[in-house]
Amino acid sequence: MIDDTQPLLQVEQVRKLFPLKTAGSLVPLRAARRTALLHAVDGVDLSIGRGESVGLVGESGCGKSTLVRLITRTLDPTEGSIRFRGEDIGGIPASRFARVPQRKLIQMVFQDPTDSLNPRYTARDTIAEPLRLLGNLSGTALSDRIEAIAALVQMPRELLGRFPHQLSGGQKARVGIARAVALEPSLLILDEPTAALDVSVQAVILHLLADLREKLGMSYLFVSHDLNIVRLLCDRVMVMYLGRIVESGPARQVFEAPRHPYTRALLSAIPGLGGEASRRIRLEGDPTSPVDPDPGRCRFHGRCPKGQDACTRSSPSLVQMAPGHAVACHFPESA
Amino acid sequence: MTELAGLRHVRYVLADNPVTAGAFALFGFFVLLALFGPWLAPFDPLATSPDKVLQPPSAAHWFGTDQLGRDILSRVIVATGLDFGMALAAVLLSFGLGCALGACAGYYGGWIDRSVSRLADTIMAFPLFVLAMAIVAALGNSVENIIYATAIINLPFYIRVARSEVNVRRNAGFVEAARLSGNTEARILAFHLFPNILPPVMVQISLNMGWAILNAAGLSFIGLGVRPPQPEWGIMVAEGASYMISGEWWVSFFPGMVLMLAVFCFNLLGDGLRDMIDPRRRT
């Protein structure tokens, strides 16, 4: 049953551990030892409301794309639950998800527009595919819809017959966006959608994305390491560090009064956002390895400017500081 | 891509590369011979004439005559159909089976990959021509079995190309995007990955065609498969070999040259095909 009071997406304590292949796995002695596990996503809670736009930030390798793949259901979680409109979708194997009704409601725009388009498909073929397979359209209904979507993403009709290598970066990005919004999904996930584009094209594509959200009433999960973009586009923001959410709250609050030392360090690096050179917080030391991390200490310890002995004795969990604003730190900044 | 643009691209590649154009022309010529050989041959390839035995090349018999007085040119022409037919059937068999096995191995990995790779390694562990001989000997001496034997020894090449080409693409963004567009795993393999591995596989096909012709002719040369008086390049070379020493070189020289030309033609074709099929080379 679809329950309108439920959030659109609710993720609880979701984890994804990748077993690492050890070189000597053929030797019986070594194989008997427990294989090392890479904790890519390690107990994440998140929820996205209808029409809400949530930003997910964090440095490269912290598990953003893995979390995204768990939510788009192209990767099976090791643990935890993923509910979409109140229905459990985390238990459906990724290999079967292409055939469930939720497939067309959760769509995604990929980071690299070149890599995410089949080089042997024209723009029309690419946009047509979800419409044919998930929307059951064919014939003139299909071609009418393709042209309507092309118009929606401001892509000239003449370009529909082109192959990816005949399109510019911005045009390829539009094809990828058109494919994702073709079925008017309720949740659109954007994994660094402008990171691979020229700066001049980035702004245009971001405007287009903001427009589309308004027109189609979609919820966004916007992954980016560019905090300025998140600040402009998102209602709420989540900061991720080594597989965990360390701070989450309304975008304004998080940007104006960050509570977690890691968030502060991230924000201090942005010029014009409290990022004057003198106040910039430099992170010393190497990040903790995501392979079998010690569950009994804070993962930021070692790089954290505020780290103390207490931080090596227990791992902080996400605690509500203000309405909707939660922080995972033993010594959060006061508001 | 419109038909017109496709044709324009083919013309562009050919103009750009006269060697490929030559190979294509030669290929077209061979196909013509293969299809219409019996109508194009000036003489009956089976008709013996005891009064014209072992005549050197002349205006009437361009390639001379053999020990039974048969016109060698006519026999070479008519043999094209059989040699090409055997090679094509064998290559299509190993293409179909090898691509399916290799693509599944590269995509699914795990035990499928291990068993398929082991199969390919096992075949490759034999000297391939000897393996083909053994297969024909075991299955029985017939043209079909020559085709099966040739297909089996070519299988590992297709398995390897398809496996590695699928493997490098299986984590590509467009594969993940295809999942989100509602493709099942089988559809991704068939409609997204297969078209992308086609260019390297096409190169393999055309290189293999030459080799398959050589293999089929080789088996006939040592007396397997095709039987006289059926005209076939390998048998003709074998029959003429004993006359080499006594000076009647033309009996095996012409079939041998044509065989070599066919192999050469397919090898040149490989590169040309790759350029034509690869959309990134399109301008």
Ligand SMILES: Nc1ncnc2c1ncn2[C@@H]1O[C@H](COP(=O)(O)OP(=O)(O)O)[C@@H](O)[C@H]1O
């Ligand atoms: N399929 C996989 N197998 C093993 N490790 C993986 C796999 N995918 C991602 N990882 C690891 O998980 C961690 C998080 O990666 P990712 O989610 O891509 O981070 P981000 O998108 O934030 O840069 C990285 O350390 C990466 O090496």
Ligand code: SF4
């Ligand atoms: S718990 Fe300690 S080490 Fe971790 S972020 Fe807070 S102050 Fe830094």
Ligand SMILES: [Mg+2]
């Ligand atoms: Mg990423």
